[in-house]
Amino acid sequence: MPVTLRADAPDFESRFRDLLSMKRESSPEVDDVVAAILDDVRKRGDDAVIDHTARFDRMQLAPDTLAISEEEIAVACAAVPPEEARALEIAAERIEAYHARQRPEDVSFQDPHGATLGWRWTAVEAAGLYVPGGLASYPSSLLMNAIPARVAGVERLAVCMPTPGGKANPLTLLAARIAGVDEVWRIGGAQAIGALAYGTDTIRAVDKIAGPGNAYVAAAKRRVFGTVGIDMIAGPSEILVIADATANPEWVAMDLMSQAEHDPSAQSILVTDSAALAQAVIAAVERLLTRLERAEIAAASWRANGAVILVRDMAEAAAVSDRIAPEHLEIVTADPEAVAANIRHAGAIFLGAFTPEAIGDYVGGPNHVLPTARSARFSSGLSVLDFMKRTTIARMTPGALAAIGPAAETLARSESLEAHALSVGLRLAALNEEEASMESGT
Ligand SMILES: NC(=O)c1ccc[n+]([C@@H]2O[C@H](COP(=O)([O-])OP(=O)(O)OC[C@H]3O[C@@H](n4cnc5c(N)ncnc54)[C@H](O)[C@@H]3O)[C@@H](O)[C@H]2O)c1
Ligand SMILES: N[C@H](CO)Cc1c[nH]c[nH+]1
Ligand SMILES: [Zn+2]
Numbered sequence: 001m002p003v004t005l006r007a008d009a010p011d012f013e014s015r016f017r018d019l020l021s022m023k024r025e026s027s028p029e030v031d032d033v034v035a036a037i038l039d040d041v042r043k044r045g046d047d048a049v050i051d052h053t054a055r056f057d058r059m060q061l062a063p064d065t066l067a068i069s070e071e072e073i074a075v076a077c078a079a080v081p082p083e084e085a086r087a088l089e090i091a092a093e094r095i096e097a098y099h100a101r102q103r104p105e106d107v108s109f110q111d112p113h114g115a116t117l118g119w120r121w122t123a124v125e126a127a128g129l130y131v132p133g134g135l136a137s138y139p140s141s142l143l144m145n146a147i148p149a150r151v152a153g154v155e156r157l158a159v160c161m162p163t164p165g166g167k168a169n170p171l172t173l174l175a176a177r178i179a180g181v182d183e184v185w186r187i188g189g190a191q192a193i194g195a196l197a198y199g200t201d202t203i204r205a206v207d208k209i210a211g212p213g214n215a216y217v218a219a220a221k222r223r224v225f226g227t228v229g230i231d232m233i234a235g236p237s238e239i240l241v242i243a244d245a246t247a248n249p250e251w252v253a254m255d256l257m258s259q260a261e262h263d264p265s266a267q268s269i270l271v272t273d274s275a276a277l278a279q280a281v282i283a284a285v286e287r288l289l290t291r292l293e294r295a296e297i298a299a300a301s302w303r304a305n306g307a308v309i310l311v312r313d314m315a316e317a318a319a320v321s322d323r324i325a326p327e328h329l330e331i332v333t334a335d336p337e338a339v340a341a342n343i344r345h346a347g348a349i350f351l352g353a354f355t356p357e358a359i360g361d362y363v364g365g366p367n368h369v370l371p372t373a374r375s376a377r378f379s380s381g382l383s384v385l386d387f388m389k390r391t392t393i394a395r396m397t398p399g400a401l402a403a404i405g406p407a408a409e410t411l412a413r414s415e416s417l418e419a420h421a422l423s424v425g426l427r428l429a430a431l432n433e434e435e436a437s438m439e440s441g442t
Pocket of ligand 3: 237262
């Protein structure tokens, strides 16, 4: 059974806090294992990557078989059934159209003193894109990673995807071709993140790593941040459904299971003001579980991390959801927009009975790489901007320097940074001299 909470119960606050602090992807055990793997990859490069891949993905590689070759990709692509290829094309087109709108504009303007100020955007040079592949294959995640990177103008796209037992998913390889990635490496987990961050003899280091993954991948990304940039922490999937008595319990139950089936560490939460709906959804989950191929994973997630929270009204539902800051928030109520207006923290919001979260996983258009474990309080879903950086630009005229330079001198001296003060002061003195000589006509 999932945890059941009532917002009007006296012990609600303490039980809710327990729910919030569930350590699903940042346990010290996982972090210790990841630290050791990263250290090994930094020291032993390819050999370490090969050893850890043999251990976790049950396949023996050599440096020259770490990459999935062009020929292998071509053979795999040819084997993809046309219906799957067409669905992937539809997804790619919609993801590209959505992300094309995110391209930012450069800005340049003149301030009242005549200084030219602004910023311009440039893409990172090399991006490492993690595509999960342990418990399931994720062609959709390849598109979600690579399309925004390409729209941003990244020159080198290096994909890492585990291929447990040596089996690369053909649809993921077709996605790599459609999205125009440059390299595909058959490695996963912390060893892949380490290879992308530190580089090995075979795999060149990248500038930024993006993409979702399990607890090991999320912990590894946290640890390499600083050596490389990372997009966010996109760990085990989460869904929170806010529903009222108008919702269809079977649909809500299946939506909860759609994220539970990703990983035993996934989390599915129902928040409702209807006790009858809560009971109906709990019963529906038990029925539906018997129909799922991945029932074992989904049931493990639901029983360990699932929750049903009974609230007094929709305002309370929004407040509870905000404290959880879920990766995905579905609002299935009579007036979903009204509830959404009170939401501040969620990776992605899905409104109304006909917007199952699964649409967003594949073909909606917005990115499905989203912040988990409450990091939606400070992070956003993957976008074109994650693959770009801003450089500011300033050009002073003599008049602008004369107008604002003295304040800089004062602040520099208040920080006891005399060279700073003088680098401005020397110029101001020259301008004063020039002005004086013009006035005296010499
Ligand atoms: N937040 C998002 O945007 C988003 C999107 C898609 C998927 N996901 C999540 O990504 C995850 C995918 O997980 P997955 O496991 O299927 O694939 P994965 O590729 O993330 O992880 C597989 C790798 O984990 C490593 N690993 C497994 N057990 C280990 C152990 N005991 N010690 C050290 N390393 C170990 C192995 O190296 C293996 O290659 C799921 O949790 C899913 O919910 C999240
Ligand atoms: N729901 C996942 C993000 O948490 C993304 C995904 C890919 N395929 C299916 N689902
Ligand atoms: Zn999903």
